[in-house]
Amino acid sequence: xxxxxxxxxxxxxxxxxxxxxxxxxxxxxxxxxxxxxxxxxxxxxxxxxxxxxxxxxxxxxxxxxxxxxxxxxxxxxxxxxxxxxxxxxxxxxxxxxxxxxxxxxxxxxxxxxxxxxxxxxxxxxxxxxxxxxxxxxxxxxxxxxxxxxxxxxxxxxxxxxxxxxxxxxxxxxxxxxxxxxxxxxxxxxxxxxxxxxxxxxxxxxxxxxxxxxxxxxxxxxxxxxxxxxxxxxxxxxxxxxxxxxxxxxxxxxxxxxxxxxxxxxxxxxxxxxxxxxxxxxxx
Numbered sequence: 356x357x358x359x360x361x362x363x364x365x366x367x368x369x370x371x372x373x374x375x376x377x378x379x380x381x382x383x384x385x386x387x388x389x390x391x392x393x394x395x396x397x398x399x400x401x402x403x404x405x406x407x408x409x410x411x412x413x414x415x416x417x418x419x420x421x422x423x424x425x426x427x428x429x430x431x432x433x434x435x436x437x438x439x440x441x442x443x444x445x446x447x448x449x450x451x452x453x454x455x456x457x458x459x460x461x462x463x464x465x466x467x468x469x470x471x472x473x474x475x476x477x478x479x480x481x482x483x484x485x486x487x488x489x490x491x492x493x494x495x496x497x498x499x500x501x502x503x504x505x506x507x508x509x510x511x512x513x514x515x516x517x518x519x520x521x522x523x524x525x526x527x528x529x530x531x532x533x534x535x536x537x538x539x540x541x542x543x544x545x546x547x548x549x550x551x552x553x554x555x556x557x558x559x560x561x562x563x564x565x566x567x568x569x570x571x572x573x574x575x576x577x578x579x580x581x582x583x584x585x586x587x588x589x590x591x592x593x594x595x596x597x598x599x600x601x602x603x604x605x606x607x608x609x610x611x612x613x614x615x616x617x618x619x620x621x622x623x624x625x626x627x628x629x630x631x632x633x634x635x636x637x638x
Contacts, residue, residue: 415529415625417536418477423625424540425468427522429482430632431515432461437487438512441502450557454512457550464543471539484637487511489584492637497584506563510578513558514585516551517571518623518631521588523547525622548620571620572613587631591621 415423435458438444445451469479490496501511523544530537552569555577559567564579574593576582595603595615602615623631 415526417530417533418472418475420526420529420540421468421472421475421477421536422480423526423628424523424543425465425472425480426483427519427628427632428461428464428468430485430635431519432458432465433482433485434487434512434515435461438502438508444502444505444508446505450561453553453557457553460546460550464546467539467543471536485635486637487635489634491634496634497581505561506580509554509558509561509563510581510585513551513554513567513578514576514588516547516554517576518588518628519547520544520551521592521621521623522625522628524620525624525628527622568617570617573616587627588623590627591623592616594619594621 435454439451439454439458445454472479484492486492486494486496487501488494488496488499490499498507498511501507523540526540527537527544530540555564555567555569558564558578564577567577567579571577571589571592574586574589574591576585576589578585593612593616595601595612597619602610602618603612604610605615
């Protein structure tokens with residue numbers, strides 16, 4: 356079997372094949388070495404196994420990814436709409452202006468995703484009924500005062516935005532080769548990152564989290580309070596290695612583990628995110 360020839364032929368029909376696997380260099384090296392490591396009869400089995408990674412049935416469809424994103428956007432849009440309707444919760448001036456802008460963005464994301472799903476022949480998932488207390492519908496969860504306390508409101512807002520950034524990143528592999536859909540998802544992802552940074556700076560300016568930065572350090576939520584309640588949202592952010600390369604003190608530079616983790620943002624899987632947001636949806 357001429358594995359490299361097969362790979363070249365597949366590339367003609369799917370230019371994104373190397374993105375699905377890993378990289379062109381890695382794929383070529385792996386496939387070139389198959390014949391050296393295995394008997395000829397086993398080569399097709401190994402070949403098929405590697406491509407199940409790229410085209411396996413466990414990969415979410417584009418419509419599933421879009422509806423997953425829509426659910427997250429429903430959550431954020433409803434959260435800000437509810438907060439803005441609460442008189443006196445958000446200080447007048449720059450603070451309320453910023454939240455109004457973020458709220459508008461989230462509402463526009465919802466409208467865009469619904470339109471994109473419909474245009475693709477799908478059915479937009481219905482908006483859930485939310486329980487922003489985090490009590491799975493009981494209304495008595497740990498964040499029950501989020502619309503009565505500006506400090507708690509900002510803590511929840513920061514956590515939702517940080518989670519949204521990681522959630523979009525986690526779905527990028529499922530949209531490889533999808534052209535405009537991937538571009539649109541990345542466009543939303545970058546805006547969510549700006550939201551997260553701005554809310555973090557609002558939290559600091561208000562004095563609620565005096566040491567919080569615009570980015571995440573390690574796996575520390577940086578809220579100043581309620582950190583333990585949202586630990587799952589930041590799990591894995593303390594990673595200091597990228598592509599098997601340890602960034603700490605790389606190249607002889609004085610780079611702390613905190614600085615190494617700040618330099619890269621880590622994705623959250625769909626399953627991780629669904630567990631995180633479940634308490635905010637009424638059963």
